[in-house]
Amino acid sequence: MSARPRPGENRPESPAIDLLIRNAEWLVTLDEERRIIRDGAVAIDGAEIVAVGKSDEIAGSYHPRKIIDAGDKLVLPGLIDTHVHNSQQLGRGLADGCDIPIHLLQRLYGYEAQLLSDDAYWAATNCHLEMIRAGTTCFLDPGNYFPDEMARTLGESGLRGVIARIAFDVHTTAIGDLARHVVRETADEALARAQETIDAYHGAHDGRTRVWIGLRIPAVCSDELIRKAKQTADANGVGLVLHASEARDEVVASRVKFGMPDVERLAELGALGPNVLLIHMGWASPRELALTLRHGACVCCTPSTGFRAGMGSMEFGRFPELLELGATVALGSDSAMSSNYVDIVRQMTLASGAAKSQRLDPMVLPPETVIEMATLHGARALLWDEQIGSIETGKKADISLFDTNKPEWQPVLNPLANLVYASRGGADTVVCNGQVLMEKGVVLSIDEERALFEAKTRGRRIAERSGLLGAIQPRWPII
Ligand SMILES: [Zn+2]
Known part of the structure; x- marks a missing residue:
């Protein structure tokens, strides 16, 4: 009889695996018990996590083809950004x-009118680059007119994501009309294209790509389109995403035209449910909050959009209350045009700080809660929680490592508080679906130099073509 192997000693029958993350200073699992494992390890084979535990227990049980040493690292489930306009x-x-x-009506549509398919591809590639550097492994893009380019980018970058072919069918609103050049489609035409996108890409790239139905703001969607969009999402077993009760102007616009705010209208049209993700929601009325809870719809809180656009989302939004009442409330970065960055750690900082400041309450939205919003709640909001959102055996290997060996992290007495309150964000290493997308700050899945060159040159050309460049210049002379 052979002697029982000691921890750390390779057993002859140890199975081969693709990747081992070991010696993690802090392994934050987000499992049922919310265990934080000191000197933790994660064994990964293919796209899946096959074991989680202490390094000395896990390391001796497998023959890994690749090892990532996570000394000095905070290891988290890959972060989930539930609102990112890639294009x-x-x-x-x-x-x-x-x-x-x-x-x-002028800036966003003015930019989009100038966007060619190659521009959309490079926009998405640069967006994925920013997300990987931020430690994001999964996102939802609420939709645009370039689903082929969005899917191509997902195939190449290695990220996990939900995309959509956007739909709307009304061009006049109570806060202004859309320009003539904006795409014009009927409800049926828009939904036929949305269905084509689902047929082409839902489940593509080893399941990393999913496709939902995306509506723009309800103010530019007819009752028929909203009703049919929910039916199409249900028939395909996918989600429906749309902006809702975003800003005071939009609430007024909806009341003037439809006699009620967005979420009440969605409820009237039978378009609320657990597969519906409501973006922003900073201006939701008490009745809208109750309807959201009653129908189990999910909410995406976007702090930086509120700050950048002066919308008062965090001041008037009721996100801590929704969380306490059991709603799913995830975080979203929005876009380079509305936010103006795509970084979910910064959203955690803003959400946590803004709620405290608005309520004069240092206890509200603590680090644990905003980290749950960026992981478990994000996974639930994207209908993906059986596979992602935590570091547990059987889940997909989506994992982000943050380097704590930096001045702003010292001393690391509470790593969760340091991540949210003290760090500058920015991941060191990112794994998605078992693939290493970035290691020690080097992005492996995207040619970063080329992507940045394309962003600089194409971004300036689009700004010039759209005529918007003059509107955003510094107020000081440039000599
Ligand atoms: Zn948006």
Whole structure:
């Protein structure tokens, strides 16, 4: 009889695995018990996590083909950004300093009107680059007119994501009309294209790509489109995503035209449910909050959009209450045009700080809660919680490592508080679906130099073509 192997000693029958993350200073699992494992390890084979535990227990049980040493690292489930307009990445700054009607109807549509398919591809590639560097492994893009380019980018970058072919069918609103050049489709035409996108890409790239139905703001969607969009999402077993009760102007616009705010209208049309993700929701009325809870719809809180666009989302939004009442409330970065960055750690900092400041309450939205919003709640909001959101055996290997060996992290007495309150964010190493997308700050899945070159040149050309460049110049002379 052979002697029982000691911990750390390779057993002859140890199975081979693809990747071992070991010696993690802090392994934050987000499992049922919310265990934080000191000197932790994660064994990964293919796309899946096969074991989680102490390094000395795990390391001796497998023959890994690759090892990542996570000494000095905070290891988290890959972060989930539930609102990211990939195609707006090259328009950073073009919607600055203007009121909501101009922001939506002139700046965003003005930029999009100039976007060619190659621009959309490079916008998405740069957006994925920013997300990987931020430690994001999964996102939802609420939709645009370039689903082929969005899917291609997902295939190449290695990220996990939900995309959509956007739908809307109304061109006049109570806060202004859309320009003539904006795409014009009927409800049926828009939904036929959305269905084509689901048929083409839902489940693509080893399951990393999913496709939902995306509506723009309800103010530009007819009752027929909203009703049919929910039915199409249900028939395909996918989600429906749309902006809702985003800003005061939009609440007024909906009341003037439809006699009620967005979420009440969605409820009237039978378009609320657990597969519906409501973006922003900073201006949701008490009745809208109750309807959201009653129908089990999910909410995406976007702190930086509120700050950048002066919308009061965190001041008037009721996100801590929704969380206490059991709602799913995830976080979203929005876009380079509305936010103006794509970084979910910064969203955690803003959400936590803004709620405390608004309520004069240092206990509200503690680090644990905002980290749950960026992981478990994000996974639930994207209908993906059986596979992602925590570091547990059987889940997909989506994992982000943050380097704590930096001045702003010292001393690391509470790593969760340091991540949210003290760090500058920015991951060191990112794994998605078992693939290493970034290691020690080097992005492996995207040619970063080429992507940045394309962003600089294409971004300036689009700004010039759209005529928006003059509107956003510094107030000081440039000599
Ligand atoms: Zn948006």
